[in-house]
Amino acid sequence: MNIKEIAEIVGVSSATVSRVINNSGSVKEETRQKVLAAIEKYNYVPSQVARSLSTNDTSIIGVIIPDIENPFFSGVIRGISEVAEQNKYNIMFFGTNETPSIEHSYLQIALAERLKGVIITPISENDKHTRDMLIRLKQAGVPVVLVDRDISDVEIDGVFIDNKAGAYQGVNALIDEGHRKIGIIKGPSRSKPGRDRFLGYLKAMEDGELMVRDEYIAKGNFKIDMAYERTKELLSLDDPPTAIFTSNNFTTIGCLKALTELDLTIGKDISVIGFDEIQILKDIDYKLSVIERDAILQGREAMNILLARLEETERTDKYIKKILPHRIILRGSEKIRTTNNI
Amino acid sequence: MNIKEIAEIVGVSSATVSRVINNSGSVKEETRQKVLAAIEKYNYVPSQVARSLSTNDTSIIGVIIPDIENPFFSGVIRGISEVAEQNKYNIMFFGTNETPSIEHSYLQIALAERLKGVIITPISENDKHTRDMLIRLKQAGVPVVLVDRDISDVEIDGVFIDNKAGAYQGVNALIDEGHRKIGIIKGPSRSKPGRDRFLGYLKAMEDGELMVRDEYIAKGNFKIDMAYERTKELLSLDDPPTAIFTSNNFTTIGCLKALTELDLTIGKDISVIGFDEIQILKDIDYKLSVIERDAILQGREAMNILLARLEETERTDKYIKKILPHRIILRGSEKIRTTNNI
DNA sequence: CTTACAATTGTAAGCGGTTACAAAAGATAA
DNA sequence: TTATCTTTTGTAACCGCTTACAATTGTAAG
Numbered sequence: 001m002n003i004k005e006i007a008e009i010v011g012v013s014s015a016t017v018s019r020v021i022n023n024s025g026s027v028k029e030e031t032r033q034k035v036l037a038a039i040e041k042y043n044y045v046p047s048q049v050a051r052s053l054s055t056n057d058t059s060i061i062g063v064i065i066p067d068i069e070n071p072f073f074s075g076v077i078r079g080i081s082e083v084a085e086q087n088k089y090n091i092m093f094f095g096t097n098e099t100p101s102i103e104h105s106y107l108q109i110a111l112a113e114r115l116k117g118v119i120i121t122p123i124s125e126n127d128k129h130t131r132d133m134l135i136r137l138k139q140a141g142v143p144v145v146l147v148d149r150d151i152s153d154v155e156i157d158g159v160f161i162d163n164k165a166g167a168y169q170g171v172n173a174l175i176d177e178g179h180r181k182i183g184i185i186k187g188p189s190r191s192k193p194g195r196d197r198f199l200g201y202l203k204a205m206e207d208g209e210l211m212v213r214d215e216y217i218a219k220g221n222f223k224i225d226m227a228y229e230r231t232k233e234l235l236s237l238d239d240p241p242t243a244i245f246t247s248n249n250f251t252t253i254g255c256l257k258a259l260t261e262l263d264l265t266i267g268k269d270i271s272v273i274g275f276d277e278i279q280i281l282k283d284i285d286y287k288l289s290v291i292e293r294d295a296i297l298q299g300r301e302a303m304n305i306l307l308a309r310l311e312e313t314e315r316t317d318k319y320i321k322k323i324l325p326h327r328i329i330l331r332g333s334e335k336i337r338t339t340n341n342i
Numbered sequence: 343m344n345i346k347e348i349a350e351i352v353g354v355s356s357a358t359v360s361r362v363i364n365n366s367g368s369v370k371e372e373t374r375q376k377v378l379a380a381i382e383k384y385n386y387v388p389s390q391v392a393r394s395l396s397t398n399d400t401s402i403i404g405v406i407i408p409d410i411e412n413p414f415f416s417g418v419i420r421g422i423s424e425v426a427e428q429n430k431y432n433i434m435f436f437g438t439n440e441t442p443s444i445e446h447s448y449l450q451i452a453l454a455e456r457l458k459g460v461i462i463t464p465i466s467e468n469d470k471h472t473r474d475m476l477i478r479l480k481q482a483g484v485p486v487v488l489v490d491r492d493i494s495d496v497e498i499d500g501v502f503i504d505n506k507a508g509a510y511q512g513v514n515a516l517i518d519e520g521h522r523k524i525g526i527i528k529g530p531s532r533s534k535p536g537r538d539r540f541l542g543y544l545k546a547m548e549d550g551e552l553m554v555r556d557e558y559i560a561k562g563n564f565k566i567d568m569a570y571e572r573t574k575e576l577l578s579l580d581d582p583p584t585a586i587f588t589s590n591n592f593t594t595i596g597c598l599k600a601l602t603e604l605d606l607t608i609g610k611d612i613s614v615i616g617f618d619e620i621q622i623l624k625d626i627d628y629k630l631s632v633i634e635r636d637a638i639l640q641g642r643e644a645m646n647i648l649l650a651r652l653e654e655t656e657r658t659d660k661y662i663k664k665i666l667p668h669r670i671i672l673r674g675s676e677k678i679r680t681t682n683n684i
Numbered sequence: 685c686t687t688a689c690a691a692t693t694g695t696a697a698g699c700g701g702t703t704a705c706a707a708a709a710g711a712t713a714a
Numbered sequence: 715t716t717a718t719c720t721t722t723t724g725t726a727a728c729c730g731c732t733t734a735c736a737a738t739t740g741t742a743a744g
Contacts, residue, residue: 015703016723075411283598358694
């Protein structure tokens with residue numbers, strides 16, 4: 001069933017049917033009713049794809065995210081989708097699984113699908129291909145908003161937090177507790193948050209006049225398994241750290257898993273502060289200190305920026321890097337009670 | 343930049359350009375190269391929307407899910423998106439947030455967007471509007487696959503688990519530990535899993551020759567807050583239950599939150615078995631007994647069924663209700679050590 | 685050098701809508 | 715009644731691609 005068939009049935013032209021569908025132009029009330037009746041009767045649903053082609057406009061925005069299983073990102077998507085729903089936009093979802101080639105092909109698809117806008121957490125800060133594609137999108141008039149991970153050398157809107165400051169506060173809290181041997185499970189250094197959080201660690205160490213020891217710096221990839229292994233390695237050092245800073249929620253979980261296995265209690269045998277709140281642990285009063293931020297808000301804000309871009313008539317050159325708040329929540333895991341280790 | 347412009351630049355017809363893009367028909371190698379060069383040079387990306395209109399075919403499948411923040415559903419989406427990616431399908435994501443009217447409008451959009459298929463976890467088992475829309479989709483040749491929640495009176499493929507059996511096992515494990523006063527935080531009864539899990543509870547109680555007490559049956563909605571409140575209510579009864587069965591992951595969390603607040607330890611002061619594994623608790627060796635199932639697998643299987651439907655030439659009438667395995671994992675929280683209560 | 689057939693390319697009609705413009709029909713005022 | 719303005723409706727081009735069919739060119743055999 002298409003518009004022409006409906007038109008024929010009612011005995012009008014397709015232009016008239018189009019008018020009643022879109023509430024545009026003027027249509028006699030009687031005609032309108034007849035058309036609506038036919039649409040209803042035949043369950044006619046206008047093709048959005050034909051419409052898109054004709055108007056050269058879609059209502060679909062692309063959301064490109066590394067890992068939907070990470071609660072932070074599902075929160076972001078939740079925020080995006082709330083605002084999108086309220087504004088009649090639909091979401092095309094892409095999960096890159098931290099794989100650059102997949103990210104690239106999704107960006108290509110965004111171009112091909114003529115998406116209205118793109119919200120992306122890019123895998124890497126310096127991926128040339130990704131950067132080029134994002135520029136092409138912008139040039140094609142498709143606004144792009146970064147979430148959580150910034151990209152260098154390019155003028156793109158985004159919403160982030162101050163990762164360096166957050167990590168600094170976390171590590172600093174450990175130092176305040178008297179720790180001098182502080183390890184870190186890093187995130188991937190190709191990502192801005194991974195690097196910035198590490199920089200925050202370094203800065204805090206420096207300000208605390210503590211030596212940064214290479215063997216205390218564990219390379220991670222924001223994944224549970226890797227953090228688990230690295231933690232075990234850190235603790236099997238001859239002179240292991242007394243405190244560990246973990247770079248994101250999954251890293252924290254992997255770390256806690258290892259500690260649990262080694263029968264070490266946080267806040268007692270060893271100290272831990274992690275980036276990202278872990279909701280369930282809070283609910284069961286598991287005393288983990290964290291750097292917390294609002295994922296849903298971050299998603300909402302990203303979508304709001306996108307909406308603003310879509311509404312602006314003339315392209316403003318000023319681009320927005322919005323920094324959302326974070327806060328440190330100390331629950332005791334930054335402390336330590338063993339006397340022989342510190 | 344469109345196909346005609348490329349054609350002009352190269353000095354061929356748009357048909358020829360189309361042929362090289364699609365690797366269809368035959369094109370002289372020399373021509374092909376010239377066309378490819380122009381495409382490359384001008385960064386031409388064929389419009390997927392024009393293509394869709396022309397071929398009357400898209401590669402977009404709709405995924406309609408209640409709550410992306412629930413790890414079970416993000417797992418499902420992960421599974422779907424993996425298989426989709428491998429098969430060159432894209433995902434249009436819709437989060438209903440358990441709101442029927444939103445679900446309805448999303449189904450309408452699925453129709454309008456001419457989606458290739460739909461995977462949905464419907465909010466309710468008996469929503470007439472939703473059922474009608476799903477039937478319309480099927481009639482329009484759009485395969486539909488249900489995930490996790492079945493719908494009554496309609497022949498639609500789906501992948502589920504045996505909720506009743508799962509709940510039965512859980513409650514039964516509690517009974518085996520000697521519990522006679524077992525409460526349940528129900529899920530929403532409009533949903534099949536909510537009802538089935540409750541039925542499993544009833545059956546286990548019946549088989550255990552235990553009295554089902556109304557005040558032990560707490561209505562829930564699969565949300566944390568509600569479960570939290572209900573748990574507190576259960577425990578403030580004059581004769582509170584000694585064990586609680588919780589109907590899904592969020593329900594379990596809400597329950598644990600209340601227990602924590604009341605300073606009750608599971609496996610000691612009170613017993614709990616919950617539906618759904620909670621990964622992080624497992625990692626930190628928090629002894630929670632659960633009914634576990636594989637969310638990613640469920641997503642993969644749903645997408646596989648959809649793919650099969652899309653590939654079948656003639657419409658088979660046999661529809662598939664796939665039941666995936668679940669298993670009970672006892673970690674001690676089904677036990678109780680207080681002597682005065684049981 | 686034809687002829688016959690295969691390979692290559694072009695023409696033009698869709699796909700299902702929207703919309704500028706023109707035409708027709710009504711309404712109002714003189 | 716006529717002229718004028720408004721409202722309603724229709725015509726047809728267009729959005730950017732695909733594809734059936736026709737036309738052209740190339741090639742090998744006769």
